[in-house]
Amino acid sequence: MLNHSDAAVDFPIPYKLYFGDTLVVGNEMIEWGPLAPVNENTRPILVTDISQSRAEMALVGNYSDTIYIDIMAGGNV
Structure with a gap:
């Protein structure tokens, strides 16, 4: 979920x-x-499927979320 920067x-x-x-x-x-x-080994990270009506009802401000990425070696290392 994207949450408003004001926790209230x-x-x-x-x-x-x-x-x-x-x-x-x-x-x-x-x-x-x-x-x-x-190679660079790149792949895009995309945020999608945000409801236009929900976004239009939201209070003005910054909305964000935090993701964590762990990179682990595979079994063939």
Whole structure:
């Protein structure tokens, strides 16, 4: 949920987060491979599916969320 920067404002805005074309689900691993040692190995992170009507009803201000990314070596290291 995107939350207003003023904690007193209780009006979260739902959204979906994608890593490339994979929907990110909280606390679930997403395998990214195979990686190439000579390439940049980039993939977009996208915030989508924000309801226009919900956003229009929201109070003016900054809305944000925090994501954490853990990078772990695979089994073939």
